Amino acid sequence: MLFNSLTFLVFIIIVFFAFWFLFKSVKKQNIFILAASYIFYGWWDYRFLFLILFSTLLDFYLAKKIYKSTNKRKQKNYLWLSLIANLGLLLVFKYYNFFTNSFQDLCSVLGVHLKLSTLNVILPVGISFYTFQTLSYTIDVYRAKLKPTKDFIAFASFVTFFPQLVAGPIERATNLLPQFYKNKKFNFDFAKSGVELIIWGLFKKVVIADSCAVYVDYIFSEYESQNSITLILGAVYFAFQIYGDFSGYTDIAIGTGRLLGFNLLPNFKTPYFSRNIAEFWRRWHISLTTWFKDYIYIPLGGSRGSKRLQVRNVFVIFLISGFWHGANWTYLFWGGLNAIYFIPSMLLNNNRKYTDKIEFSVLSILKMMMTFAITCFAWIFFRANSLTIAFGYIKKIFEFDISNPIKYLSIDRYNIEMIPLITLFLILELIGINKETPLLGKYSYLKTVSVLLLIIMLGVFSNQKDFIYFQF
Amino acid sequence: MKKFLKYIISIVFSLLLIAVLLDIVYTTVIEKTIPRNKVRYALSLKDKHYDVLFLGSSRVQNSIVTSMFKENNITILNMGLEGATLGDNWLMLDLLKKNKVTFDRIFVQLDYMYNSKDNSFSDRSKSNLLPLIRKKNIREIFKKTDTDFNKNYYIPFYRYLTNSYSIGFREFVSSLLNKKPRISFEDGFTPKYGNSKLAKEQLPKSIISHSKIYNKINNTCISMGVEPIYFIAPYCSKMIDNGFVKKLDSVVNNFYDYSRSIKNDNNFSNCSHLNIDGAKEFTEVIINDFF
Numbered sequence: 183m184l185f186n187s188l189t190f191l192v193f194i195i196i197v198f199f200a201f202w203f204l205f206k207s208v209k210k211q212n213i214f215i216l217a218a219s220y221i222f223y224g225w226w227d228y229r230f231l232f233l234i235l236f237s238t239l240l241d242f243y244l245a246k247k248i249y250k251s252t253n254k255r256k257q258k259n260y261l262w263l264s265l266i267a268n269l270g271l272l273l274v275f276k277y278y279n280f281f282t283n284s285f286q287d288l289c290s291v292l293g294v295h296l297k298l299s300t301l302n303v304i305l306p307v308g309i310s311f312y313t314f315q316t317l318s319y320t321i322d323v324y325r326a327k328l329k330p331t332k333d334f335i336a337f338a339s340f341v342t343f344f345p346q347l348v349a350g351p352i353e354r355a356t357n358l359l360p361q362f363y364k365n366k367k368f369n370f371d372f373a374k375s376g377v378e379l380i381i382w383g384l385f386k387k388v389v390i391a392d393s394c395a396v397y398v399d400y401i402f403s404e405y406e407s408q409n410s411i412t413l414i415l416g417a418v419y420f421a422f423q424i425y426g427d428f429s430g431y432t433d434i435a436i437g438t439g440r441l442l443g444f445n446l447l448p449n450f451k452t453p454y455f456s457r458n459i460a461e462f463w464r465r466w467h468i469s470l471t472t473w474f475k476d477y478i479y480i481p482l483g484g485s486r487g488s489k490r491l492q493v494r495n496v497f498v499i500f501l502i503s504g505f506w507h508g509a510n511w512t513y514l515f516w517g518g519l520n521a522i523y524f525i526p527s528m529l530l531n532n533n534r535k536y537t538d539k540i541e542f543s544v545l546s547i548l549k550m551m552m553t554f555a556i557t558c559f560a561w562i563f564f565r566a567n568s569l570t571i572a573f574g575y576i577k578k579i580f581e582f583d584i585s586n587p588i589k590y591l592s593i594d595r596y597n598i599e600m601i602p603l604i605t606l607f608l609i610l611e612l613i614g615i616n617k618e619t620p621l622l623g624k625y626s627y628l629k630t631v632s633v634l635l636l637i638i639m640l641g642v643f644s645n646q647k648d649f650i651y652f653q654f
Numbered sequence: 655m656k657k658f659l660k661y662i663i664s665i666v667f668s669l670l671l672i673a674v675l676l677d678i679v680y681t682t683v684i685e686k687t688i689p690r691n692k693v694r695y696a697l698s699l700k701d702k703h704y705d706v707l708f709l710g711s712s713r714v715q716n717s718i719v720t721s722m723f724k725e726n727n728i729t730i731l732n733m734g735l736e737g738a739t740l741g742d743n744w745l746m747l748d749l750l751k752k753n754k755v756t757f758d759r760i761f762v763q764l765d766y767m768y769n770s771k772d773n774s775f776s777d778r779s780k781s782n783l784l785p786l787i788r789k790k791n792i793r794e795i796f797k798k799t800d801t802d803f804n805k806n807y808y809i810p811f812y813r814y815l816t817n818s819y820s821i822g823f824r825e826f827v828s829s830l831l832n833k834k835p836r837i838s839f840e841d842g843f844t845p846k847y848g849n850s851k852l853a854k855e856q857l858p859k860s861i862i863s864h865s866k867i868y869n870k871i872n873n874t875c876i877s878m879g880v881e882p883i884y885f886i887a888p889y890c891s892k893m894i895d896n897g898f899v900k901k902l903d904s905v906v907n908n909f910y911d912y913s914r915s916i917k918n919d920n921n922f923s924n925c926s927h928l929n930i931d932g933a934k935e936f937t938e939v940i941i942n943d944f945f
Contacts, residue, residue: 202655333842370657396819599824601673629667638811639674 183225186436191223198441208365215442218374222344223308233271238341240267241316245330246322252500256346257324261594264320268313272537280509282492287484308348310506314473316341319355328355336362345438349431351449351469358446366443375622376440383433386634388641390607391426395601396642402565407573409583413575415600417558420565422604425454428467433619452615454557454608455540457549459509459523460533461636470506474499491530496528507564512572516563523556540615603640614619629641664695673811680814682825684785687829691852692735693742693782695839696749702754707873708842709743710763712736717928719937720843728945731757731843735779740767740867742779745795746876752791759944760875760882764909768902769862774799781817845873845930846923852890855925857898862907866907883944884909888916889937915939 183190197218205211224231244264248257279300289296319340322328331337340359355591401408401416408416429450441444449468456462462470482495497518504517527533540546559576566572614620621629671914689695705728708718711943714734727867733746743762780800786792787807796803806813837844875882886899895913903909916922921932928936
């Protein structure tokens, strides 16, 4: 069920009214949320519901076992069991074919021709998100940061909460789980902010991301016949496509949660206004970055220890982050490239230099542009279907071919047409730089209606696209 | 909650108001400005006579050089449409007939699309006409053929939203600015240049025994007093025929096979589309054979 579909609109209207008018007690509300979440997921493919149920049951049970056990070794064994089971699911569904094919390719390079069988299964939507969510719960219980819940329905609702089930934000039990214990009281301002977030998220998705996608798909598939300017624009458009797509999804998820009285974690903070790559990673996909920081980077030693260890830790974290996105060498390369970008600021101790406050001096703007440029360069690897294509694309850029700079993408479409739209988006982002959305504050109703007008006029509805992060 | 419901109702009301206003503005602008596609161009023609009409897909649009006919004092309409179905060809013919546009000869290009079982229009033709759905003659066409008729007709702006790629904001602005279309419809010919690597293509192995839409085209032409001439446009040497052309010949009256009429593969832009040189050569063949 896509957030930008009519089906979801009908679904959320039914869920909203049933939640507030039919179910008054917490228990009943949680049962209803759980049922709605299973319907939401099952709408895509009901066969994979058993995977979520398995993960839910396993971690609910193991967390209890960890908490009850006084023996450290036993606790560790239970944690390992949770890690192996959850990551095992990921390995089978997401990475098995990649490892098999890569091993086969390696053997054939060495002259050994193997024919290993691969799995013919589709990747269950959202598996990387809910797996990490349940894992964080078990790890937090193991670290005694959290007491395991006795309420299975609340826990199952936490794991499957439909607004964030398939593409995050990856919630922490410490934030979301307690919200399932409290009786919800309807709050007008909170729900209104939810509607504004949904509308702003829709704008990002159907106006910005899907418009960019028309150009990006064409430029990347026909990169061999494009000139340098078009290829640079292709990478810039993709930067806005992926941002509009993913942060748009997050806004809709957070907004939908608020309609039901839940507050989800923020996931983006205007990342393209970052002044260095470290700041970018504090503003981009925050829930995943902090997950990696808390559960991998800090246990590895983080920024403590020798410089060599620090560099190793940064590489580990970025390579895992790349690999988390997908079973393809392009994602690994993208992760590695980001590590290379990050290391100089870490070694110079200025990775914490920029706090949340953004200033717009000439130097800051230059730094923002530089950070955006290197981010776009890395996005080429993220978007390309293979490393060969990515390198081919970059090679074509550096041929500095500027002949025929305005090329037809298809009938009557010019590649410069997107620039005014992206400029408008950046202005709106600037207006809302210290707010959740630019729609908040004075004249919010007028701003909301204006954005609705833009959605209707400029949105892409004829060639609707799935959210990019559904595939991860 | 009451306050929130009032807020939601006001948002929905604003949305509806926006949709109604945009529907009126878009439709008025598109109606009052120059036609920017061939379907609307066909609608704009009234009480005219041409010597020749060519119907078909891009394989007609890119292959029939209209200027060569005009040099021989032959008036011509090239109504080949990229991605056209036989349903589109019939629609074009029907619109021209209703507008009393007459012809001495009608050429209809046929190939694998003969096998399409339904008589529906392509998205492109459909969307080109959708702005005019509230006009009586267009409404009748959609009522019979469009599965989304009720949504397109009754929900304001719905048709512009769901066809935003072809009749959305960009098209609205282009119409508003009276921006001329990329091709001249009076000419109707769009040349292709150069030639890419020719890939192997195949025609179907079988043919359907009865095509409703072919019969419809045939009957419309006859009701216009013209016996249609059907032909298959050229393919490159890499096209595998699978005996389809022979089968087409056996089920279609007055059929001409030009599938191998252009021998030089350098005259193709891709295996099923001629480049400008190929188009000139093919047009020459047609003129010599029929005029």
